[in-house]
Amino acid sequence: MPHYYIWTTGCQMNKAESERLGAYLKQLGYQATAVAEEADLIVLNSCVVRQSAENRAINKLNALKALRISRPGLTLAVTGCLASSDIDQLKQNFPYVDYFFKPGDLPAWLERAEAVRILPQHPSPSTFVPIIQGCNNFCSYCIVPYRRGREKSRPLEDVVGEVRELVHRGVREVTLLGQNVDSYGHDLPVKPDLADLFNELNAIDELARIRFLTNHPKDMTSRLIEAIACLDKVCEQISLPVQSGDNGILKAMRRGYTVEHYRQLIGEIRSKVPGVALSTDVIVGFPSESQQQFQQTVDLLSELRFDTVHVAVYSPRSGTAASRELEDNIPLAEKKERLNRVEQLQEGIAGEINSRLSGKTVEVLVEGRKKGKWRGRTRGGKLVFFGDSGDFLGQLAEVSIRKTSPWSLEGKKRGKCSREVV
Numbered sequence: 461m462p463h464y465y466i467w468t469t470g471c472q473m474n475k476a477e478s479e480r481l482g483a484y485l486k487q488l489g490y491q492a493t494a495v496a497e498e499a500d501l502i503v504l505n506s507c508v509v510r511q512s513a514e515n516r517a518i519n520k521l522n523a524l525k526a527l528r529i530s531r532p533g534l535t536l537a538v539t540g541c542l543a544s545s546d547i548d549q550l551k552q553n554f555p556y557v558d559y560f561f562k563p564g565d566l567p568a569w570l571e572r573a574e575a576v577r578i579l580p581q582h583p584s585p586s587t588f589v590p591i592i593q594g595c596n597n598f599c600s601y602c603i604v605p606y607r608r609g610r611e612k613s614r615p616l617e618d619v620v621g622e623v624r625e626l627v628h629r630g631v632r633e634v635t636l637l638g639q640n641v642d643s644y645g646h647d648l649p650v651k652p653d654l655a656d657l658f659n660e661l662n663a664i665d666e667l668a669r670i671r672f673l674t675n676h677p678k679d680m681t682s683r684l685i686e687a688i689a690c691l692d693k694v695c696e697q698i699s700l701p702v703q704s705g706d707n708g709i710l711k712a713m714r715r716g717y718t719v720e721h722y723r724q725l726i727g728e729i730r731s732k733v734p735g736v737a738l739s740t741d742v743i744v745g746f747p748s749e750s751q752q753q754f755q756q757t758v759d760l761l762s763e764l765r766f767d768t769v770h771v772a773v774y775s776p777r778s779g780t781a782a783s784r785e786l787e788d789n790i791p792l793a794e795k796k797e798r799l800n801r802v803e804q805l806q807e808g809i810a811g812e813i814n815s816r817l818s819g820k821t822v823e824v825l826v827e828g829r830k831k832g833k834w835r836g837r838t839r840g841g842k843l844v845f846f847g848d849s850g851d852f853l854g855q856l857a858e859v860s861i862r863k864t865s866p867w868s869l870e871g872k873k874r875g876k877c878s879r880e881v882v
């Protein structure tokens with residue numbers, strides 16, 4: 461039996477793509493291996509969002525050169541963001557690579573069974589489903605639109621069909637993925653939107669939960685917020701990257717909204733979706749970000765009090781408008797200092813938010829075991845551990861919370877439940 465080895469870096473989109481590719485290869489008779497030297501087919505699923513990630517992908521390719529040359533029967537393929545750039549140039553630079561194929565595009569040698577559905581064979585209770593690839597936004601710091609191309613939505617019937625099949629195989633929760641899920645469907649013939657997709661998926665029996673990543677503040681509509689509020693399977697968890705709390709920096713980032721708009725959006729979400737868990741992304745040390753502008757971000761985070769904040773220091777990405785037009789003039793030590801300030805602030809906020817769950821009962825979808833305890837997530841996406849000798853994999857369990865920290869909750873199982881508790 462031939463073996464395949466997939467090396468994946470980057471975002472959830474890449475991980476989902478690798479999962480689908482692996483499932484497809486299994487249907488074609490391949491077996492997975494964790495050792496590149498044992499493989500007959502090696503696929504590198506690359507990320508180039510940061511220069512360091514691109515360097516890692518290129519180092520990995522260079523490291524595989526000797527293996528590829530010494531094993532004529534070995535096939536080496538590259539996909540992901542790296543394969544979205546100039547393929548002719550890549551072929552010149554890496555002549556020992558057999559195939560480069562764009563994300564979402566299976567090459568001809570894998571397409572001989574076109575009708576075969578690309579689905580995980582042994583899915584976990586929770587899995588990812590890409591619904592839209594690419595991005596039309598061109599934020600000044602981001603390479604994604606250049607590498608992943610313009611937005612391309614999957615037909616609604618395809619997504620619904622795939623989710624039905626996944627549920628049939630035991631999946632209870634799907635996370636719909638896209639660089640910007642809020643623009644889902646605008647490029648399709650009858651222009652369905654994400655709310656339409658939610659409605660269709662919500663009607664699938666045995667599907668317990670629907671999540672979605674990532675939203676864009678300029679594209680999130682009231683109609684979508686109302687769908688999240690009304691549909692019982694759509695989880696009260698929204699990821700809405702703000703990136704900065706200063707309008708001047710938002711403009712330089714070309715984000716297309718203001719702090720005032722963002723604040724109003726969060727207000728609308730909180731009033732329509734009670735108990736919603738909110739997360740955001742922040743970049744610190746963007747070119748020319750003054751102490752005062754950084755303080756605006758800190759103040760906004762203190763005011764809006766997110767459940768989770770993902771913070772990154774700015775680093776110029778070659779090929780983007782920011783790298784061409786703006787000087788990376790904040791010293792690294794200062795960037796790190798700002799990052800630490802945000803992390804410390806958020807640790808306190810998340811600790812306080814989570815401590816309010818102490819003594820409450822939450823609904824947990826059990827995803828697996830870790831260090832002798834069952835592990836799962838609440839509808840708001842909070843990680844929960846509980847000890848019990850029974851088998852709860854894939855089940856919804858009511859857990860009474862006894863201990864909290866900024867990162868997770870711990871409790872005692874009360875019983876199975878079919879309705880949302882918290």
Ligand code: SF4
Nearest residue numbers: 595597598599602604
């Ligand atoms: S919305 Fe902006 S940051 Fe997000 S993928 Fe598109 S260009 Fe990049």
